[in-house]
Amino acid sequence: FTSLRISSLNRHVKTHSDDKRHVCHLCLKAFHTATLLHNHVNVHTGTRPYKCSDCDMAFVTSGELLRHRRYKHTLEKLFRCSVCKYSSVEASKMKRHIRSHTGERPYACYLCSYAGKDAYKLKRHMVTHSGEKPYECCVCQAKFTQSGTMKIHMLQKHGENVPKYQCAHCSTFITRKTDLGVHLRNLHSYMAEAIKCSYCEAAFHERYALIQHKTTHRNEKRFKCDQCSYACKQ
Template structure:
């Protein structure tokens, strides 16, 4: 969209710079949020549902969607829904036919930078993790499998799911 493009171009010319680390922000508001989040200026935004607090309003909004079940980002290809935009962007890669991201440690090619990052961690670091169901302690390879298990076996909706425990194998 034209307005989005103009805002993006302004980022390259009119931006605020953090004097502590050099990060560029689109405006002074973002700069102040960055400073609170990264340079210890306090977590002033409090969750209405639990003890969580964040330095930015955006992080709080995303967090609170876990409590409310709101998933405003919808995949046009399959209808999958997400609580944050970055998860939708990452998901869309599964619908792409191309595998343009080459692993620099083996011949494997993947559909997205995120999938490449996951592959490199799983295949080349030697560190492996499992994820435990907080109810029955059954172990799974991925956290989304724990949530699906909790829905199917324990009848637990996502918004009531306790934190998933990650264990090193």
């Protein structure tokens, strides 16, 4: 973390401390700073002191107001990717985007080998272990652990009631146009820096091509015993 102001640095340093002396009198939750406590109490009381000058919206924190103005009014995207043309309103989204270039997956599941690029994907994955099924089909009330599985179900079982958008680059069908855009960005956009296969020397500028290539390694027995001829997949 770096900052132009010493006050911002001091406030940041407190986040690494266990000292939470600012306690909410309504729920006893404790915070590092008086500002965080003040914002928290506003949530209890419904107070929204930060008002947008361009519309009727109001917010609990100044950060929420700033984010709203950038998304809805100024359309500023201050954070730009140095590898591709992607730009973002928020630093957190840029950090998540950069991982699509580096392949970094810092959010690891403690129950299996899964690792995700962000906390949301890990949270979504953890549902597969808990057995929880929060997504319900609006047509037949079938329940699913993930929204993507539910969308596939609706296409296959209730396709006549669901709009279909087919990817022009692969055989994928998607129910929402916005999801098609996400699919195209994540899997079919050109990456200036090629991603190398983790099993061989092949490298690709498109993530979908890499995924397709990796299926060719699926039945390989890469782990070999140095004492005998035994080999296994994992």
